[in-house]
Amino acid sequence: MELIKLTIDNRTVEVEKGTTIFHAAKKLGIEIPTLCYMNLKDLNIEHKPGGCRICVVEVEGRRNLAPSCATECMEGMVVKTHTVRVLNARRTVLELIISDHPFDCLICAKSGNCDLQSLAIKLGVRDIPFQGEKSTYKPDFSPAIIRDMDKCIMCRRCETMCNDFQTVGVLSGINRGFEAVVAPAFERDLDHSECTYCGQCVAVCPTGALTEVDHTKNVIAALSDSKKTVVVQTAPAVRAALGEEFGLEAGTLVTGKMVAALRQLGFDYVFDTDFAADLTIMEEGTELLDRLTRHLGGDKEVKLPILTSCCPGWVNFFEYNYPDMMDVPSTARSPQQMFGAIAKTYFAEKINVKREDMVVVSIMPCVAKKYECTREEFATDGNPDVDFSISTRELAHFIKSANINFNALPDEDFDKPLGESTGAAVIFGTTGGVIEAAARTAYELHTGKTLEKVDFEALRGFDGIRSASVDFDGVDIKIGIAHGLGNARKMLDDVKAGRSEFHAIEIMACPGGCIGGGGQPLHHGDSSVLRARAKAIYSEDESKVLRKSHENPSIIKLYEEYLGKPGSEKAHHLLHTHYFDKKSKQVLLD
Amino acid sequence: MTSVKLKLKESDVQKLKEVAKSFNNEAGELINVLHKAQEIFGYLPAEVQEVVAQELNVPVAKVYGVVTFYSFFTMLPRGRYPISICTGTACYVRGAEKVLDEFKRILKIPVGETTSDGKFSITCLRCVGACGLAPVVMVGDKTYGRVTTDGVKDILKEYDTED
Numbered sequence: 169m170e171l172i173k174l175t176i177d178n179r180t181v182e183v184e185k186g187t188t189i190f191h192a193a194k195k196l197g198i199e200i201p202t203l204c205y206m207n208l209k210d211l212n213i214e215h216k217p218g219g220c221r222i223c224v225v226e227v228e229g230r231r232n233l234a235p236s237c238a239t240e241c242m243e244g245m246v247v248k249t250h251t252v253r254v255l256n257a258r259r260t261v262l263e264l265i266i267s268d269h270p271f272d273c274l275i276c277a278k279s280g281n282c283d284l285q286s287l288a289i290k291l292g293v294r295d296i297p298f299q300g301e302k303s304t305y306k307p308d309f310s311p312a313i314i315r316d317m318d319k320c321i322m323c324r325r326c327e328t329m330c331n332d333f334q335t336v337g338v339l340s341g342i343n344r345g346f347e348a349v350v351a352p353a354f355e356r357d358l359d360h361s362e363c364t365y366c367g368q369c370v371a372v373c374p375t376g377a378l379t380e381v382d383h384t385k386n387v388i389a390a391l392s393d394s395k396k397t398v399v400v401q402t403a404p405a406v407r408a409a410l411g412e413e414f415g416l417e418a419g420t421l422v423t424g425k426m427v428a429a430l431r432q433l434g435f436d437y438v439f440d441t442d443f444a445a446d447l448t449i450m451e452e453g454t455e456l457l458d459r460l461t462r463h464l465g466g467d468k469e470v471k472l473p474i475l476t477s478c479c480p481g482w483v484n485f486f487e488y489n490y491p492d493m494m495d496v497p498s499t500a501r502s503p504q505q506m507f508g509a510i511a512k513t514y515f516a517e518k519i520n521v522k523r524e525d526m527v528v529v530s531i532m533p534c535v536a537k538k539y540e541c542t543r544e545e546f547a548t549d550g551n552p553d554v555d556f557s558i559s560t561r562e563l564a565h566f567i568k569s570a571n572i573n574f575n576a577l578p579d580e581d582f583d584k585p586l587g588e589s590t591g592a593a594v595i596f597g598t599t600g601g602v603i604e605a606a607a608r609t610a611y612e613l614h615t616g617k618t619l620e621k622v623d624f625e626a627l628r629g630f631d632g633i634r635s636a637s638v639d640f641d642g643v644d645i646k647i648g649i650a651h652g653l654g655n656a657r658k659m660l661d662d663v664k665a666g667r668s669e670f671h672a673i674e675i676m677a678c679p680g681g682c683i684g685g686g687g688q689p690l691h692h693g694d695s696s697v698l699r700a701r702a703k704a705i706y707s708e709d710e711s712k713v714l715r716k717s718h719e720n721p722s723i724i725k726l727y728e729e730y731l732g733k734p735g736s737e738k739a740h741h742l743l744h745t746h747y748f749d750k751k752s753k754q755v756l757l758d
Numbered sequence: 759m760t761s762v763k764l765k766l767k768e769s770d771v772q773k774l775k776e777v778a779k780s781f782n783n784e785a786g787e788l789i790n791v792l793h794k795a796q797e798i799f800g801y802l803p804a805e806v807q808e809v810v811a812q813e814l815n816v817p818v819a820k821v822y823g824v825v826t827f828y829s830f831f832t833m834l835p836r837g838r839y840p841i842s843i844c845t846g847t848a849c850y851v852r853g854a855e856k857v858l859d860e861f862k863r864i865l866k867i868p869v870g871e872t873t874s875d876g877k878f879s880i881t882c883l884r885c886v887g888a889c890g891l892a893p894v895v896m897v898g899d900k901t902y903g904r905v906t907t908d909g910v911k912d913i914l915k916e917y918d919t920e921d
Binding site: 341 | 823827
């Protein structure tokens, strides 16, 4: 490792060869501003197009200013990051960017959370000396994501996430010069592209160009309708991130406060998607065991590995990319949809409320869930099982707008029965969690023995692709885990080519699993936030008395009273689904 | 953008697939393959870009990004007699813009479009390496030098009888 010495703002720093000025400055505690650079260390994603030119610095002996994010340090280099020349250039660049940006900050969905706005505040921009043409594009409203390209600053972070990390390949820079913009092929809208609605473009967009569809208004309308019984479910990853929106440190668990806030907002029943996660394990775990037993018994017909199907971004991805493998994923619905189906049947009957008088709202770390609940197969006579899905960010806005002092709220418990859950359910929120939960239950059902150590450390971690063996009393169960759709693609291609020997695979579309979902509080490029959230999730699991899904008393009761046993006809009708070949359905110019 | 899906000629599609194969179906050869595709089809409609994307295993959005970036590539069918006016520096200072305006005026189409009878189309290009003849106009493969606004209708007249 070769070390290089250089001077930045009259201070000497030693860095490894190949380090950029941007990172060398960071080492000295100097934060050079940028709008396009993005480094998600934990995910091995570095985006440095050197395009925004906000990070320029002066390098002695060099005629032009240098973009610090894309300029490597040299021995003896003398760098100045805040000379008059640098500050003037930086301001001019920012003024030029803003001159082609709408001035509707007051009503922009990203207001208060926008990198462009923050920089304008930081540099004290008070007027824009440049007047000229502004780019205008037709806004694109999909079921989950809104593209308002008038607000695009061409940082192209979304393109990197969509292409390099997710390998979805929907977004690309098109045209040139003033007309240049990021768009799907042939400027179709997202709804007519192969977009999976994973929302990772939304998660990294520095401005209001990419935002989620906001359903808060619909939720408020339902809450103010006295004829409606409004039921809410909260996904496991939400409790590990919501606190960030209220200034709490990343990784602070706010489960109890979240429940209290939802109750104050007026929801009639505050339930937990974790309940449905336990239910998912009952159905998916049974399916896994069934396929496994038949496979071990020599049945050549049975398809292995079984793939998890909780993640709607992932489901979209395989429907577009692997239509020939549609019999491989589990047929179990996602926890969000299982919850909706049970709430509007079993629970509605229990409290004697008609289906059409019940509104089910979900709080999700996800934007694809907004799309998922609009899928036709998840409705009865046009009435959806889940009416509206709002993101962690939308819930935070909702709580703030209701003038609730979140941090001062007491801890409250979920309502029963659909609020009862085990530790196995909460780890659904992080990569590896679903398969660990499944292993806990499948082990006991398969071996008939009690699992002494419930923590499967081998299944945890942050590597994009992981594999581990779990000993089922002498039988080695090979498990694969992938998070991020690019990693999922690698794993699936191995399965397809017969190179993989896994019995079961868990796949999550987002980095880190749901904790890194497109609907979570923005990490602003700091991926250590995701690790903190994962830690919080595991600590909630540890704090639970019951940590195996099949021990959940409300789940046991649900089967006794209503479903019979896992995989029963009724369970199939309510809790399972089928998939569609979206590739051949894709009509080019419709 | 049209709302009807184009039906490409199967033999042309086959030709394009062979072109892609001759470049080992490498993603890095995208621009070369697009050049050949435009030779085969005369232009690059969405349907052709879909085939290129599939053959080179790159997202179609990426293909579209490249097609819209380079002015050489066109998504509109060109006329039987494609007119290219050089607007490079030398031609520009010697009056290329006035010549261009005259073509637009007579043919009643803007740059990048084709007359309704499909006969002529107008594009601009940058320098054909004949600056001594500035301003330069090309119709198909034929080059015209020192073109004046008065000379424009004479050029167009040459193609009257051939129709």
